[in-house]
Structure formats: structure tokens, C-alpha cells
Amino acid sequence: MERKRRKAFVEQEYCVSCGCCVKECPVSAIQIVKGIMAEIDRQICVGCGKCAKECPASIITIREVVA
């Protein structure tokens, strides 16, 4: 059976690497790679959406993906 899970995605082109999302994530799924952009480890992400609410550039979206 296919299971759908909510996961966060970053529109990296517009990321300003401020790190606001990192601070919010309850499971530490986000890293700022080389000071350039945020990257989400979707194995860890639980799709809570806290990062998306906080991102000042509003570039994080929560999508349903097949796990």
C-alpha cells in the first residue's frame, strides 16, 4: 500500500541562508549548507510546517509525497 507523508521542500534559489528555519525545526532536519542555502533531510522531516511558517522569504512548502 502506498503511504503519503508530508515533507518540507525549499525553493533554494531564493534562500538567504538566514537559518530561521533551522531554529524552528523540532527534529533538527534542516542544515545550512556551506552558508549558501537550507537543505532538508526528508528522512528526518516530519512535515510539521514550523519552518515554512517562520521562513522570512516564504520559500518553504509542505507537500505530500509517497513515502
Place this chain on the structure above:
Amino acid sequence: MKNRKKKHWYDYMWIVSLSYLLLGFFNILFAWLGLLCFFIPLINSAVKGNKAYCNRYCGRGQLFGLLGGTFGLSRRKDIPGWMKSKWFRYGFLIFFLTMFAQMLVNTWLVFAGAESLREAVTLLWTFKLPWHWAYHTRTLTPWVGQFAFGFYSVMLTSTVLGFVTMILYRPRSWCVYCPMGTMTQLICKAKAHE
């Protein structure tokens, strides 16, 4: 569910940022300390190739996060698309640096004796606010005071802009177009290409 993350000492850097603004109200010479939050992030990015300053230590970002987030002084709306475009971010950086250079020229002119010290803080590069009460040491070489007024103007202006976008959009909207953040990101990009 795990509750709030453990707080670190650097989560209180907003107190430093707030104190900075307040101290400048009483004695403008404290403005010189602001050079620290100019050089530390740049040096850190150039040496380490990361944005630890933004990601952890920046008190200004925390202050907006606190006022806009915890105190709810933010509409929490999406920032307009053009504000996060590279055009605007790099354009604002260039404008900001130009104004900064002009401030240095003013300091130089006072140093060289071509102009006399103006005891005023310039808000948004336009409005001159009287600030003479914060200048006590008139025996000092005037350029030291001129730089302090100029630097404090930069800091106050960016705080006001950040405050406005905090109210209009999200708490830390300033971080999208903050010249320091843009510069450190550019340095990191350059480092990553090395």
C-alpha cells in the same frame, strides 16, 4: 513531543543589540562598538565559509524574531516577490555600501578639517534628527564623533527598515534583504567555488 529547544547563551544576543541602540541615545561614542557586528560576520564567512553569525549570534535578527514573533508585532504575511529577488537584494546592498562610503567620506572631511562636525543622526539617509545630547566629549578629535554619528545613523536606519518590514510581513523579513546577510552569503558562495 519534545518541548522547546534548549536555550544557549547566544540566544540572548538580542539584549546586546537592544543595549547598543539605547546606549547610542545617551552617548553616541558607543556607536563605534557596532564595527564588531560589521567585521565579525565578514571575517567569519571569509575564514570558515559559513553563516554562523546569522544562524546563531546575530542579535538584530533575534530582536525582530522576538518582537514580531513572541510579542506578535507582525502581520505574518508573505514578503512580496520582488523583495526576495536577486535584483533587489543586490541592489539594496550596493545602495547600502554607497551610503556607507559616503559616511566614510564625511568622516574624512571632518578629519581633514574641510567640514565641521554635525551633531545629528541621519535617518533613512534623509532626515536629520537632533542628537547633540549624546555627545559629551567635545575635547575629542571631531572625526571620532562624526564617525559615531554616521555609524549610528546606519544602524538606526536599518533597524527602522527592519521594524517596518517586520510589521508588514514576517518577523525576520529584514533578513531577506539585510546587506550583511547578503554579503556573507556572497562570500560563502565565492568560498564554495574555490
